[in-house]
Amino acid sequence: MKDFPLIFERSHPGRRGVRVPSSADVPQKPLSELVPSDLLRQEPAELPELGELDVIRHFTNLSQRNYGIDTGFYPLGSCTMKYNPRLNEEAASNPKFTQMHPLQPDRTAQGCLRVMHDLQTWMAEITGFDAATLQPPAGASGELLCLLMIRAYHESRGEGEQRTVVLVPDSAHGTNPASAARAGYKVESVRTAPDGGCDLEDLKAKTGPHVAAMMLTNPTTLGLFEKNTVEMNQILHEAGVQVFCDGANMNALVGIARPGDMGFDCMHLNLHKTFSTPHGGGGPGCGCVGVKSHLEPFLPTPVLVQEGDEYRWDYRRPHSIGRVHGFHGNFLMNVRAWAYVMAYGREGLPEIAKHAVLNANYVLARIREAFPPAYDRVCMHECVVTATPLKKFGVRALDVSKRLIDYGFHPPTNYFPLIVPEALMIEPTETESKETLDAFCEALLSIAKEAETEPELLKRAPTRAPVGRLDEAWAARNLDVRWMPERRVPAEVSS
Ligand SMILES: Cc1ncc(COP(=O)(O)O)c(C=O)c1O
Incomplete structure (x- = not known):
């Protein structure tokens, strides 16, 4: 950003934030007495030198260029960018949680263990797992x-070698x-039927004793409830296949329906979606997993158990697949989700899902003339529409999204699911007001008109953001996030 120098470029030799008073009574020692002289650097580190106020202004201004759920509407489909209630933050910043150490003996961490045990119990109850x-x-x-637990399960039954395939819908x-490839499986794709559900004939043709698992998202990534879930799970189970539920879309079902009751064997939840913990650059989050009892022996160690009033970590799990994370995951995310569930309670949780579904259907009803739904059904918590009617003006889904930035909105998800041409996947979430939804729909409708009258404007967008349209492919292939004194950025990507 030409108008926003890096902190290194603001540096002035000799500037300091804090100077220790010369009268300080801390005895000074030569560095060579503290660090062996052969390990001492010969040149000082090339760090920026600034005053405290310069640093504060630099980072405060930088933070104000960020777009987040606290600054505006963020309808990024599949990501459930819902508001993170401040109550969660209050709970997670309690020093009694923040100052704990994961290696503390269990008996000195009973409060933290209680929070985790409550949460894992509630998550199993909400999703219908054991x-x-x-x-x-x-x-x-x-x-x-x-998938690792499913593999261990098949191995325990002597079927590990024969089951080498994981089925995944083409909309996944x-x-x-x-994940399936990472777990060592071959992936086979199952077609979507014309109504947006899974094609049962294709599923039957691809199911057999060579299949280890099916990964099914419900509601699907098309924002639709998979009506054949129970039948699909029966077909798969008859062939000895384990069925995993991708629970990223649980916000549409929370408190209303339980994937465990639909016949799934295991599922993941994104606490940073349904349970409102913040999304942050890929983490730290919590991908809580629920399992039916036949997969329980394979859960990662240690397993948190309750004995009477005491909680403790159980490491004696001979069939466990081992660890998937250091210590116990991201504990403070658990505190936030715990606070969220406590705040809503049994009666409040279904309201979340109902409002999420209502908001998505409201948006769909308002914009469908200009942006038709990919599959014309009542949607769940998100709607997938297509920008194909604008193609005749030379305008694509990406142009619509970029123009939305000029209107002050974060764009929806683009070009996903892959099976929908010119896809725009809009997930408003339950926390948005009617006024915000209306303003967003008006913006989309107005962009559709602009596409007809001023398509060039959309091609140039965003025009009001600190940076214009970047060459994203160039940036991804030539990723350069390290400052060098002689850094050169080609003119075409810096504008
Ligand atoms: C449907 C679906 N499955 C899985 C994931 C992966 O979740 P995460 O980003 O927490 O790894 C996402 C993320 O957005 C998703 O939308």
């Missing part, structure tokens, strides 16, 4: 854990096939 773990740090990590999130 047990849960909070160890995975993200959704994809939860997916991988489920990219992490599903990636």
Whole structure:
């Protein structure tokens, strides 16, 4: 950003934030007495030198260029960018939690263990499973854990060698096939039927004794309830296949329906979606996993157990697949989710899902003339629409999204699911008011008109953001995040 120098570029030799008074009574020692002289650097580190106020202004201004859920509407489909209630933050900043150490003896950490035990019990209850773990740090990590447990299960029955394939719908999130491949499986894709559900004939044709698992997202990534879930799970179970539920979309079902009751064997939840803990650059999050009792022996160690009034970590799990994260996952995320569930309670949780579904259907009803739904059904917590009607003006989904930035909105998810041409996946979440939804819909409708009258404007967008349209492919392939004194950025990517 030309108008926003890096902190290194603001540096002036000799500037300091804090100077220790010369009268300080801390005895000074030569560095060579503290660090062996052969390990001492010969040149000082090339760090920025600034006054305290310069640093404060630099980072405060930088933070104000960030767009987040606290600054505006963030309808990023599949990501459930819901508001993170401040109550959660209050709980998670309690020093009684923040000052704990994961290696403390169990008896000195009973309060923390209680929070984790409550949460894993509630997550199992909400999803309809027999047990849960909070160890995975993200959704994809939860997916991988489920596949590793499924593999261990098949191995325990002498079927590990023969079951080499994982079935994944063609509409699935990219992490599903990636997790299956990471777990050593071959991935086979199952077609979507014309109504947006899974094609049962294709599923039957691909199911057999060579299949280890199916990964099914419900509600699907098309924002639709998979009506054939129970039948699909029956077909798969008859062939000895284990069924994993990708629970990234649980915000549409929380408190209303339980994947465990639909016949799934295991599932992951993203606490940073349904249970409102913050999303942060890929983590730290919690990809809580629930399992039916036949998979319980394979849960990662240590397993948190309650004996009477006491909680303790159980390491004696001979069939466990081992650990998937250091210590016990991201504990403070658990505190936030615990506070969230406590705040809503049994009566409040279904309201979350109802409002999420209502808001998505409201948006769909308002914009469908300009942006038709990919599959014309009542949607769940998100709607997938297509920008194909604008193609005749040379305008694509990406142009619509970039123009939304000029209107002050974060764009929806683009080009996902892959099977929908010019896809725009909009997830408003339950926390947005009607006024915000209306303003967003008006912006989209107005952009659709601009596409007809001023398509060039959309091609140039965003025009009001600190940076214009970047060459994203160039940036991804030539990632350069390290400052060098002689750094050169080509003119075409810095504008
Ligand atoms: C449907 C679906 N599955 C899995 C994931 C992966 O979750 P995470 O980003 O927490 O790894 C996502 C993430 O957005 C998702 O939308």
